[in-house]
Amino acid sequence: METNNKYSLSVFTENHLAILQRVLIILNRRRVNIESLHSSESEVSGVHRLTVIIRSTEETAIKLVKQIDKQVEVIRAFHHLEDDTVFQEIALYKVPSNAVVNGINIGSLIRDNYARILAIESDFMITEKTGHQEETHDFMKKLEPYGILEFARSGRVSLTKQLAQMSALN
Amino acid sequence: MNTQENMLLAVTKNDNVTSQKLSGADAIVQSLIREGIDLLFGYPGGAIMPVYDSLYRNANAINHVFTRHEQGAVHAAQGYARASGKVGVVIATSGPGATNLITGIADAQIDSTPLVCITGQVASHLLGTDAFQETDVIGISMPVTKWNCQVTRAEDIPEAISKAFYIARSGRPGPVLIDITKDAQLAEFDFKYEKCVGIRSYNPAQKVKTKAIEKAATLINMAKKPYLIFGQGVVLSEAEKELKVLIEKANIPAAATILGLSALPSTHPLHVGMVGMHGNYGPNVLTNECDVLIAVGMRFDDRVTGDLSRYATQAKVIHIEIDPSEIDKNVKADVALVGDAKEVLRVLIPLIIPNKHDSWVQEFATYHQVEKEKVIHNDLAPTCSELSMAEVIHEVNKITNGEAIIVTDVGQHQMVACRYAEFNKSKSNITSGGLGTMGFCLPAAIGAKLGAPDRQVIAVIGDGGFQMTIQELGTILQTGINVKIIILNNEYLGMVRQWQELFFDKRYAHTEMQNPDFVAIAKGYGVTGQKVTKRKNLNKAISEMLASDNSYMLDVRVKREQNVFPMIPTGASVSEVWLSK
Numbered sequence: 001m002e003t004n005n006k007y008s009l010s011v012f013t014e015n016h017l018a019i020l021q022r023v024l025i026i027l028n029r030r031r032v033n034i035e036s037l038h039s040s041e042s043e044v045s046g047v048h049r050l051t052v053i054i055r056s057t058e059e060t061a062i063k064l065v066k067q068i069d070k071q072v073e074v075i076r077a078f079h080h081l082e083d084d085t086v087f088q089e090i091a092l093y094k095v096p097s098n099a100v101v102n103g104i105n106i107g108s109l110i111r112d113n114y115a116r117i118l119a120i121e122s123d124f125m126i127t128e129k130t131g132h133q134e135e136t137h138d139f140m141k142k143l144e145p146y147g148i149l150e151f152a153r154s155g156r157v158s159l160t161k162q163l164a165q166m167s168a169l170n
Numbered sequence: 171m172n173t174q175e176n177m178l179l180a181v182t183k184n185d186n187v188t189s190q191k192l193s194g195a196d197a198i199v200q201s202l203i204r205e206g207i208d209l210l211f212g213y214p215g216g217a218i219m220p221v222y223d224s225l226y227r228n229a230n231a232i233n234h235v236f237t238r239h240e241q242g243a244v245h246a247a248q249g250y251a252r253a254s255g256k257v258g259v260v261i262a263t264s265g266p267g268a269t270n271l272i273t274g275i276a277d278a279q280i281d282s283t284p285l286v287c288i289t290g291q292v293a294s295h296l297l298g299t300d301a302f303q304e305t306d307v308i309g310i311s312m313p314v315t316k317w318n319c320q321v322t323r324a325e326d327i328p329e330a331i332s333k334a335f336y337i338a339r340s341g342r343p344g345p346v347l348i349d350i351t352k353d354a355q356l357a358e359f360d361f362k363y364e365k366c367v368g369i370r371s372y373n374p375a376q377k378v379k380t381k382a383i384e385k386a387a388t389l390i391n392m393a394k395k396p397y398l399i400f401g402q403g404v405v406l407s408e409a410e411k412e413l414k415v416l417i418e419k420a421n422i423p424a425a426a427t428i429l430g431l432s433a434l435p436s437t438h439p440l441h442v443g444m445v446g447m448h449g450n451y452g453p454n455v456l457t458n459e460c461d462v463l464i465a466v467g468m469r470f471d472d473r474v475t476g477d478l479s480r481y482a483t484q485a486k487v488i489h490i491e492i493d494p495s496e497i498d499k500n501v502k503a504d505v506a507l508v509g510d511a512k513e514v515l516r517v518l519i520p521l522i523i524p525n526k527h528d529s530w531v532q533e534f535a536t537y538h539q540v541e542k543e544k545v546i547h548n549d550l551a552p553t554c555s556e557l558s559m560a561e562v563i564h565e566v567n568k569i570t571n572g573e574a575i576i577v578t579d580v581g582q583h584q585m586v587a588c589r590y591a592e593f594n595k596s597k598s599n600i601t602s603g604g605l606g607t608m609g610f611c612l613p614a615a616i617g618a619k620l621g622a623p624d625r626q627v628i629a630v631i632g633d634g635g636f637q638m639t640i641q642e643l644g645t646i647l648q649t650g651i652n653v654k655i656i657i658l659n660n661e662y663l664g665m666v667r668q669w670q671e672l673f674f675d676k677r678y679a680h681t682e683m684q685n686p687d688f689v690a691i692a693k694g695y696g697v698t699g700q701k702v703t704k705r706k707n708l709n710k711a712i713s714e715m716l717a718s719d720n721s722y723m724l725d726v727r728v729k730r731e732q733n734v735f736p737m738i739p740t741g742a743s744v745s746e747v748w749l750s751k
Contacts, residue, residue: 066495
């Protein structure tokens, strides 16, 4: 039995609402869990990129990419192992304002973890940290003693280490 | 002379003249005409009425076949496409009209049939509001279409339709659906039609790789036991001649998948039969004996391969396939030749050295002899008084000499027809292969006749499947189409009953059918019919049917509990063929 790895699927598409649904249908049909999903524009005007993080065998990842790639509005699709990509996620944390007043360490905690404060309101403040999932998770653990009112983490944005995978387009 | 021609001239001559505006509905019809469409299948309703009004005004240019159900329309379009090699066009209204298309679209998707389906949709301001007859047909049809899109502005109609035709017929063909809101059908705009010749994100025709071709040629030239399986890709790319040249040059025995049938004449000495669950003995067993397996335009469906871990593991596999996602999907290819079957074979053939594999070819004959003794003989010359399904097909062969188009439904009669029917010409076997859609046959036969009007079209159908789309007899009544219908009637859902007998200890749960008087029903629809129960009447009845200038139906009573063999049970290997219980 082949082992499951984390794969990053990079899917370059025409800017079309429906294509996201088509990609998800292909993943759902094979019952592949989506760990993270991110959609944004790419460096090429009019071309969108989807980054989908899945856990599967390499064989499944290859088959999925081929099935995604054949969709009419998909320009190119690729699969990469985590190590072949550079990636980040952004996490936001809402903690009570009194944590700032009462918690002597929170200022240094934020600085030491390369987080930053985005907003301070009378009742709460919002802190931002960028990093890998483990890092944003660790930071959450550290904030927990102060009370976390709300937490959100983005999908993964990633670029491959190899050069110019979209060269086929130009 | 008529408004339609005036309109065409005006549009082509004076694209910018504002007085030559067209409504979206007229633009749909004019776009279809520009794509060379002169026939479509459909069913009217509220959200598609403007298009029907345009069809009424353009009746001299486009013939519309009014089926009795939208599912009938889409299967008819499939039959038309499969018999003619052209794109089948379907129109339907929103909501239930659109959802009724889904089964046929799914069938076309899995069997790679080019269709353009146009559905009406509620006005754009009502989208997403649960308006009357509103359904998210884009969402519903997405998993079963090659491409689909919704159009909410009249000016987007020509481009959507030109893309639809380009996508449906290029690469691996498939169904597309365009959903057009009623306000887009009614709005006027300056009509201009440009045929789609390419889409940036879509690459349907990959260049054949020379290195891979050379590797494939070497494998074939070195092979001691080469074996070729051809699928529908040969029919779709019209590579019948190339296939014949290749197998004759290298002396390769060749078997068909169910959808590949008729791509090579049944009587060709190297045509060794059909592979698959109810395929022929030799073609299945010897898959696990060959040293080079050449798969042309087929996708290694599970009904073909049986247990994949024991499928052709000893062979080098050369996979010729237009859809890259089929490569290595089920069976690992040693050499993948991605491309149109015709183009690939054309490049490959000159590299093939003429060869002889007499003793290997003889092995197929030996297996055929065993199958003949253990299965075919009993099928064709049964000792019981009841007719067998195979006898009926055999009698049809004798009279048609393999010249007819045989359309089948799904089940025992389908397997028997595909096993025993003879085909001289390509595009003669029309059946629901991948999806296994009961109810496919009758409407598909109507479409096939319209797609190949000069050919005899025979619908071979079970009593179960017939009743799933029996209302299409009304389409025959209204259009006067000449289709021959043979019901192989065992008053059972025969294939399910067979499985119940073999794997569920004869517990016949809801497979026995109490059937109506089919001859009386046919008569009600103006179709002559007769019931055949005795062997001595069979030949005469078939002859009368085929000699008739009109549609004709035979209700042939066959042995009630007969099983289709050979059979590879689910999960077994292709070398584990059952020749009897």
